[in-house]
Amino acid sequence: MDLYFDRLFDRALDAGRGLVERRLRLGVTGLAEAGKTVFITALVQALLHPAALPRLQVVAEGRLRTVLLRPQPSQDLPRFPFEDCVARLTGRDGPPDWPESTRNQAELRLSLRYLPGGLMGRLGERVLHLDLFDYPGEWLLDLALLQQDYESWSAGALASLREASALPEARAFLELLHRLTPDRADAAAETQAIEAARLFTAYLLARQRSLGRAAPLGPGRFLLPGELEGSPLLTFAPLPPRGNETTARSSLRRLMAERYDAYREQVVRAFHQRHFTRLDRQIVLIDLAGHLSAGEERADASAAALDAVLAALRVGGSGWLPRWLSPHIDRVLFAATKADHLPGDQHQGLEEQLRRKLDAALRRTAYSGAELETRVLASLRATREVEARGEARRYVAGTPYGGEKPLAHYPGRIPQTGRLANGSFRIERFRPPADLDPTGPWPHLGLDRALEFLIGDWVE
Structure with a gap:
């Protein structure tokens, strides 16, 4: 009961500040090694240095004034180690490497100062506090x-x-x-x-x-x-x-x-009550390409696990109560991560496989009244596409683990329908790019589209 009144008080404060300041709680969910830590790091880096976000309308229209990191709202939770993750990815203390997977819960707050579009812009700038919550996939x-x-x-x-x-x-x-x-x-x-x-x-x-x-x-x-x-x-x-x-x-x-x-x-x-019942938006990450590389059975098991998890989340609402009285998740993005491990002409096949594997979760989410989208995503792009002379197929090239020289790799082909033949598909694990700028934008695939769906309507 105390938790209920705490949430109600939080929502009442949000409603009272609504014209000038608002708060959006974004849940970043996924099994272990789905890329949650890299996603949060890349999201924060992208908003701090938004030149690489042309499909986020508040950026494209020049209405995003500034973005700052702020103290996280919960005093008893660790802060997400954004700076340490940037240092590891950019090679400040050694060769660039991926940050360690999440092993405990953490929070981070970004504050976006922006000018609303249209006539609302005459009322002046607003602030959106974007709260991000990270936790181990095992706990999920x-x-x-x-x-x-x-x-x-x-x-x-x-x-x-x-x-x-x-x-x-x-x-x-x-x-x-x-x-x-x-x-x-x-x-x-x-x-x-x-x-x-x-x-x-x-x-x-x-x-x-x-x-x-x-x-x-x-x-x-x-x-x-x-x-x-x-x-x-x-x-x-x-x-x-x-x-x-x-x-x-x-x-x-x-x-x-x-x-x-x-x-x-x-x-x-x-x-669940402390964190998930407070969420406004949700992104569900799954390394579907990695699971398919390990076999259809692994991909099926991971999809089934995610489906059971999503059944416990408060997705959709009453439809008539105000949000501060009936908090719920009203938008869910399902994203197949590490899309840069596949050539671009296979991204459609990967997204179709995502829809097929998560069919039950997608139908339940739509029935609940929440908006949903599916996408392929690379929060931080580690490869580039190349085409071999005389071959009618594209490769991904990058620096693999266990090697120093770039490697061009063809993973096999993901069918848009049907199941993979055993051993017909294998992804390579690549290192982060060697030239990431800690004070500038990073390459990605689809991060701006994901942000537009998740927060775009809050900064219109």
């Missing part, structure tokens, strides 16, 4: 737990474990389950829970190492515990379905279910 997946009880979560987690039974860590956990009697009264239930959680966490970390951080694994705090390191909230694990035996009050199953429920309420729901 936890939102799906809001739709699951302990038994249904356990069934799904054990099915995934059995699929990965070739991993020693998975076998160790499954062997432990065979030795447990989870429904009987047991004075050692706490000790067993700690051991089971330890082995389950070891399995999650091992599987993440084998599949990459972008794999949809969770609970997220088992992988990145943050301030919950060592907390009883992280001492639960999946158990097989109960049989005909009655579950005792002091049993391991009862303890596990209570810990799961506590994690869902005190960690996941609290995180």
Whole structure:
């Protein structure tokens, strides 16, 4: 209830300032390695140095006066490390490299001073405070737990474990389950829970190492515990379905279910209420090209994980209540990132695959009343296109990891319909451009179009 009144007070303040200052909260969502950190860094750099944003109308019409970084609104959250990310990308302290993926939550505020268009411009300049929120992709997946009880979560987690039974860590956990009697009264239930959680966490970390951080694994705090390191909230694990035996009050199953429920309420729901219920706009990032490079199954699993996450977000509204009484997400942009890994003649195919993979999420978003768009995007372009003499296909060229000389790479072709043949598509990982200016605009693909959809109507 306190959180509700806090949000209501925030919205009332926003409404009172509306003619001169307004606040827009933009959620940047995506699984691990979707490019959230680079997106936020490139977005801020682009607005600070907007010469490379010709399709953002407030820039094209010369109405954007200035943009400043401001202290973030929440005093108890770290500031997004924008300057450190710029330094790493531009090679201030070594060779240019991509910044590390997000491992904790952070905020950043940009304030845009602009002149409204049309007759409103006669009233003078306005200010838009753009609040950006960043958090690990692993934590994002936890939102799906809001739709699951302990038994249904356990069934799904054990099915995934059995699929990965070739991993020693998975076998160790499954062997432990065979030795447990989870429904009987047991004075050692706490000790067993700690051991089971330890082995389950070891399995999650091992599987993440084998599949990459972008794999949809969770609970997220088992992988990145943050301030919950060592907390009883992280001492639960999946158990097989109960049989005909009655579950005792002091049993391991009862303890596990209570810990799961506590994690869902005190960690996941609290995180959701504090951050996601305050959002106005949402961009959903997915490295679809990277997932397709790892196989259609990985791409399907990631799309399904995102769909479950989006079901928990407050997208769309009542349609008649003012926004300060009924906060909700009214625009959602679905973006396939790292489009510079593909030649331009394949971007349409990548966008069609994005629509196909996220079909359920797109239909639900449209039904909710929110506006939506799908796009391909490269927040920071690391390649250029080249055409081989005598060949009727285009390549992307850049400096690959593990090499010093530029490489021209053809990833294979993404079909606009149908599925990829195994092994027919593989992207190359490229380093950032070697000549980025920390005090100037950076190359990108589609960042200005994305910004026009996400904030353009707020700076008209």
